[in-house]
Amino acid sequence: MTSKAIAEIRGATSLDDLYRIFNANHLTAGWHKKRSSLWPEPRTRFQPQNWSYAEAAQAMDRAGEWMSTEDAERRNLLMFNPVDDNDYDTVRTLVCAYQMIKPGEYARTHRHTANAMRLILDAEDGVFTVVNGTKLPMRKGDFLLTPNWYWHSHFNEGAANAYWIDFLDVPLVHRLEPMFCENLPQAHQQVTSEPDPDTCPFVFGLEQMIAELEKAPIGADGNRRHRLDIDAYIPTVAVTYIDVPAGGQVAEPRTTASRIFSVLSGSGSAQVGERGFEWTRGDVFCVPSWHAFAVTAAAPSLLLEVSDEPTLSKLGFFISDAARSL
Numbered sequence: 543m544t545s546k547a548i549a550e551i552r553g554a555t556s557l558d559d560l561y562r563i564f565n566a567n568h569l570t571a572g573w574h575k576k577r578s579s580l581w582p583e584p585r586t587r588f589q590p591q592n593w594s595y596a597e598a599a600q601a602m603d604r605a606g607e608w609m610s611t612e613d614a615e616r617r618n619l620l621m622f623n624p625v626d627d628n629d630y631d632t633v634r635t636l637v638c639a640y641q642m643i644k645p646g647e648y649a650r651t652h653r654h655t656a657n658a659m660r661l662i663l664d665a666e667d668g669v670f671t672v673v674n675g676t677k678l679p680m681r682k683g684d685f686l687l688t689p690n691w692y693w694h695s696h697f698n699e700g701a702a703n704a705y706w707i708d709f710l711d712v713p714l715v716h717r718l719e720p721m722f723c724e725n726l727p728q729a730h731q732q733v734t735s736e737p738d739p740d741t742c743p744f745v746f747g748l749e750q751m752i753a754e755l756e757k758a759p760i761g762a763d764g765n766r767r768h769r770l771d772i773d774a775y776i777p778t779v780a781v782t783y784i785d786v787p788a789g790g791q792v793a794e795p796r797t798t799a800s801r802i803f804s805v806l807s808g809s810g811s812a813q814v815g816e817r818g819f820e821w822t823r824g825d826v827f828c829v830p831s832w833h834a835f836a837v838t839a840a841a842p843s844l845l846l847e848v849s850d851e852p853t854l855s856k857l858g859f860f861i862s863d864a865a866r867s868l
C-alpha cells in the first residue's frame with residue numbers, strides 16, 4: 543500500500559470512506575464483500591440437460607456440406623450446458639461433443655494436457671485413430687483413451703460417415719489452468735505400431751465389455767456394472783458401463799460428482815432434478831453435481847457413465863448425500 547493510501551486511511555471519517563480506499567487498493571473487507579463465499583451445501587448453476595444423437599448426426603451431416611475437417615480442425619458439436627454465457631462446458635469439469643468424419647477425411651494431429659476419451663457410435667471398416675504413433679481401429683461400440691499429452695489424429699478410409707462422442711476434462715483444465723496444446727507441424731504422425739486392439743490398454747471393445755458385465759455380480763439395484771481401470775492413464779474421470787434390464791432403474795441421491803451418461807444400446811426415460819426426458823441409442827444426458835437422478839430402462843439397455851468422481855475423491859471432496867456426516 544502506498545504512503546498516499548495510508549494517509550487516506552488515517553484521514554477516513556467513516557467505514558464507507560474506508561471501503562472506497564480498500565477498493566482502490568484491491569482489498570475487500572470480508573464482512574462487506576459482494577457475495578457470500580461459503581454456503582451450507584453444494585450449489586451449482588449447471589442444469590440437467592439431454593441431447594439427441596439423431597438430431598446431432600443430421601446436423602453434422604448438413605454442416606459437412608460446407609465445413610471440412612481441414613477447415614474445422616474437428617467437425618464436432620459441443621453439448622454445452624445453458625448456464626450464463628457458457629457455450630462449451632457440459633458439466634463443471636467435463637465437456638462432451640458429437641464428432642463426425644466423412645470418408646477420405648482426416649482430423650489432423652495435435653496434443654493437449656486435457657485427457658480425452660471417445661465412444662464410437664457408428665463406424666464402418668477403415669476408420670481409425672493414431673495415438674502417439676499407435677494405430678487403433680475405431681469400431682462401433684469401442685471406447686478409446688487419449689491420455690494427457692498424447693498425439694492424436696483420426697482418419698476415415700471407409701465408405702460411410704463415422705460418428706462418435708468425445709469426452710474431455712478440458713473444463714477442469716480451464717479451472718486449474720494447466721492448459722498446454724500444440725499441433726504437429728506435419729499433418730500426419732508416423733504410425734509406429736498397430737497392436738491387437740484387444741490387448742491395447744487404450745481400447746475397450748464392446749464385446750470385451752459385455753463379457754466383463756456378464757461376469758459382474760448383479761448389484762442391489764438389479765444392474766450389472768463394470769468400471770474401467772484407467773487411473774494410470776486418465777486419473778481424473780471414472781468410466782462405468784451399466785447393464786440395465788428392461789424395467790430396471792439406475793437411481794442415486796445427490797453427490798458432489800458431475801456425470802455424463804451416454805447410451806450404447808436400449809431406450810428409456812430419466813428424471814434428473816426437475817428435468818424429465820426420454821433417451822435412446824447414442825443419446826447423451828448430464829447430471830450436474832448435487833442433483834438426484836433416476837434412469838429407467840424401457841428395454842434392456844447399456845449405459846456408459848463418465849464422471850469426475852476420482853478428481854473429487856482424490857481431493858477429499860467426494861460426498862454423497864446418502865452417506866454424509868457433514
Ligand SMILES: [Fe+2]
Nearest residue numbers: 652654658694
Ligand atoms: Fe484433441
